[in-house]
Amino acid sequence: MRAADHVPVLLDETVDLLQPRAGGTYVDGTVGGGGHAEAILERSSPDGRLLGLDLDPEALDRAAERLRRFGDRVTLVHESFADLERVVRWNGFAPADGILLDLGLSSFQLEHPKRGFGFRVEAPLDMRFNPLQQTPTARDLVNKLDARELADLLRRYGEEPLAKPIARAIVTRRQRRPIETTAELARIVESVAGRARGKIHPATRTFQALRIAVNRELDALERALPQAIEVLGPGGRLAVISFHSLEDRIVKRFFVDQAATCVCPPGLPVCVCGRKPTIRILTRRAVRPTPREVAENPRSRSAILRCAERLAG
Numbered sequence: 001m002r003a004a005d006h007v008p009v010l011l012d013e014t015v016d017l018l019q020p021r022a023g024g025t026y027v028d029g030t031v032g033g034g035g036h037a038e039a040i041l042e043r044s045s046p047d048g049r050l051l052g053l054d055l056d057p058e059a060l061d062r063a064a065e066r067l068r069r070f071g072d073r074v075t076l077v078h079e080s081f082a083d084l085e086r087v088v089r090w091n092g093f094a095p096a097d098g099i100l101l102d103l104g105l106s107s108f109q110l111e112h113p114k115r116g117f118g119f120r121v122e123a124p125l126d127m128r129f130n131p132l133q134q135t136p137t138a139r140d141l142v143n144k145l146d147a148r149e150l151a152d153l154l155r156r157y158g159e160e161p162l163a164k165p166i167a168r169a170i171v172t173r174r175q176r177r178p179i180e181t182t183a184e185l186a187r188i189v190e191s192v193a194g195r196a197r198g199k200i201h202p203a204t205r206t207f208q209a210l211r212i213a214v215n216r217e218l219d220a221l222e223r224a225l226p227q228a229i230e231v232l233g234p235g236g237r238l239a240v241i242s243f244h245s246l247e248d249r250i251v252k253r254f255f256v257d258q259a260a261t262c263v264c265p266p267g268l269p270v271c272v273c274g275r276k277p278t279i280r281i282l283t284r285r286a287v288r289p290t291p292r293e294v295a296e297n298p299r300s301r302s303a304i305l306r307c308a309e310r311l312a313g
């Protein structure tokens with residue numbers, strides 16, 4: 001599969017909000033196959049620069065290939081957006097004019113025969129965005145956590161209503177032998193939740209929960225957002241595309257908090273907190289894909305885009 005096989009989500013909407021311009025400096029915290037990055041570089045021709053981060057070395061290789069024609073306008077680094085401020089400053093991209101976080105995983109990763117992100121492809125249960133790091137894999141979590149911890153994980157990160165029975169089924173099954181592959185795990189979930197009927201496979205939430213836990217995704221997002229505001233210049237914009245309510249809630253709350261003018265308790269006659277907003281929210285209502293985009297790219301169906309602009313001061 002080639003880089004072009006990952007179709008960037010909400011592409012026009014994201015680029016319209018980021019408003020790339022010649023001479024600008026842009027950071028794509030999740031460069032993936034380079035789809036959004038390519039559009040940002042095109043719109044900021046002839047000399048806008050882009051710093052692309054990704055935890056996945058294979059994604060960086062694909063992005064490098066796709067973005068080669070932009071030459072030294074592009075810098076790609078194998079880093080996490082959880083360390084955004086350090087990475088952006090170190091590479092000379094602060095103050096930035098625009099930052100993008102397109103969360104989650106790419107189609108390339110989902111369909112990769114060895115990465116273990118999806119239940120439609122039989123693969124070892126890995127799910128690490130960065131397979132070079134010696135951190136626990138999905139296999140480790142599935143085979144080592146006790147039933148309570150597993151149920152908690154499935155409930156918290158997958159919002160899985162059948163968390164308890166699925167966790168129990170996992171623990172029972174692994175007593176015979178360890179659970180090694182995506183297909184084995186999907187079958188265990190099916191044994192509890194039934195076989196796929198509608199559009200959503202019953203193992204979707206279990207796989208999402210494990211992936212979020214393996215990569216500590218919510219933690220990375222919570223760390224990245226304030227750092228993004230720190231490195232944006234006045235008028236610089238931050239766009240975040242989330243794919244489920246857990247992520248979107250974090251982004252929405254952060255934006256509302258940063259845009260707040262006064263956080264005094266209600267009832268005080270005058271403001272005593274002296275709070276100044278750091279951003280202006282540009283998407284009062286989150287931007288969603290059009291029915292046409294969803295029809296053309298079903299992966300986009302749960303995408304939620306929010307954008308804010310850094311205020312001066």
Ligand SMILES: C[S@@+](CC[C@H](N)C(=O)[O-])C[C@H]1O[C@@H](n2cnc3c(N)ncnc32)[C@H](O)[C@@H]1O
Nearest residue numbers: 008030032033034035036054055056080081102
């Ligand atoms: C949805 S894809 C991005 C696709 C990209 N916008 C495009 O148009 O091709 C998300 C990417 O973020 C990467 N990623 C996930 N968590 C990350 C993190 N904490 N730091 C850097 N990259 C991360 C994944 O490896 C994946 O390649």
